[in-house]
Amino acid sequence: MMIETNNPLRSTAALAALSTVTDPEIGLNIVDLGLVYRLDFDAATNTVRCDMSLTTQFCPMGSAITEAARNALAGAFPESDIDLRLTFNPPWSAERISPEGREFLNR
Amino acid sequence: MISPAQTTTPPRVVLPFYGYGAGCFLVATLLLLSHSGALPGHYFQPSLLAITHLMALGWGTMMTFGASYQLMPVLTGKLLWSNRLARVSFWLSGLGIPLLVWGFYRFNLGGPTLVGGALVFLGISAWLFNMAGSMSEKPLEQLHAVFVFSAGIWLWLTALVGLTLLLNFRYPVLAADSLHYLSVHAHLGILGWFLLLITGVGARLIPMFLISKYENRRLLWAIYGLVNGGLLLYLAGFLMEISGMVFPAMALVAAAITLFICFCHKAYKARLRRSVDIPVRLSLLSPALMTLPVLMLLASYFRKSPPVEASFFVSYGLLIFFGWITAILLGMTFKTLPFIIWNKVYGALAGRQQTPAPNALIHEGVLRWMRYAYLSGLGVLLSGMILSLSALLYAGAALLFVSAMLYGYLVLRILTHKSQAAP
Secondary structure, X not given: OOXXXXXXXXXXXXXXXXXXXXXXXXXXXXXXXXXXXXXXXXXXXOEEEEEEOOXXXXXXXXXXXXXXXXXXXXXXXXXXXXXXXXXXXXXXXHHHOOHHHHHHHHX | OEOOOOOOOOHHHHHHHHHHHHHHHHHHHHXXXXXXXXXXXXXXXXXXXHXXXXXXXXXXXXXHHHHHHHHHHHHHOOOOOOHHHHHHHHHHHHHHHHXXXXXXXXXXXXXXXXXXXXXXXXXXXXXXXXXXXXOOOXXXXXXXXXXXXXXXXXXXXXXXXXXXXXXXXXXXXOOOOHHHHHHHHHHHHHHHHHHHHHHHHHHHHHHHHHOEOOOOHHHHHHHHHHHHHHHHHHHHHHHOOOHHXXXXXXXXXXXXXXXXXXXXXXXXXXEOOOOOOHHHXXXXXXXXXXXXXXXXXXHHHHOOOOOOOHHHHHHHHHHHHHHHHHHHHHHHXXXXXXXXXXXXXXXXXXXXXXXXXXXXXXXXXXXXXHHHHHHHHHHHHHHHXXXXXXXXXXXXXXXXXXXXXXXXXXXXXXXXXOOOOEO
């Protein structure tokens, strides 16, 4: 699991918020699932930008997951604009799952 | 970068197919129970024809239509070509199937039955037209979409042949009587429609639900070539009256099934999710059940004398419709329907309020009992066929009826789910 960021301190709060969002089918949160690729904080425009993916492109639950992620970030950063973008470059792969996520799936 | 596009078909388009399918499965098992005494006889009997068409069209095909309207946007990455045409396909098929089945049941193959057959054919044509429209630009998941569309063409041909056979009962339009062409009609549907569809869609969904790292597109293309090649060879043999082409055709189909089982096994081995839930376990049973009808056909091919009994073909049909096809439909219902309803009821609340998980929409205890009833019912029914024991046939059919009732309850419970989101 590799999450790029330009502000490690603020990204901790963002990741804590995103950890409350789970993939409804798998039951694992999207951070441990490795769906979050990048978190950037732009002080000039007061924007939180999150690049994330889905386990499969055009997943039928995709809009529910991305909406939940957007709402979670909006809750954690109420004064900021949220710019959430979906990317499949690179496509998600199982290698992105965190050790905690693997442990969860192994249960 | 792309925005999280809404690429799902509205639930009001998809859900009626699930309800209709559950109803037909229940009626088919009720007919099986009330006519279990007919099972050891010849397969060309009114009650068995009614059950077969109820299972193939009302249960297998209507469920598949609903699932394909949900799945096609996932495979193509864009919305379904026409929601209106999808509803038209529901009403045409939904009205045609009872007329057709009732005609077979009463063995009155006159006007209303022909109208039923024509409505089903039009319903299938509407579905195929919609699939073609949805695939008009290059789909993202090309391989799986090609499987679905090719299966659809075989289904359309199956329906066309079926309608011609029905017509031939009343007005002789073919060179021989309809019974002569029955195996072609049956195998176009079983291999062309169901086998191609289940392998194509199963190869997409099974690894996805197992969270498996295994992928093998070359193997899937090989399966596609083997099924189509086997079916074309079988048809060529029938049309040219060369009986020697049946065995190579069967061998190609058997090879395709073996490769698909290998695919599922490797996907299972490479899964990241250790625990496998009941719906996926039921779905995985389906490829295993595929092998039995093929083994039966191979056995019948080599057993020249004495010829196989008529009940042999009834067992073959039971394994296909109540075994292989039903196992994957029972499993995949609970991997798709709860998510469709969850999206409808809770999609807008995600991340704002606490919502139950989609799996919480399924009554786990009833699902477990449904599985027990289904597996034991299938086993007892087949034992009854092998041992020619009417008590076992009745008990097996009764257990299958119980499983259909439990399935219907579960589907109805999910369809009528009301929001339980915490504020």
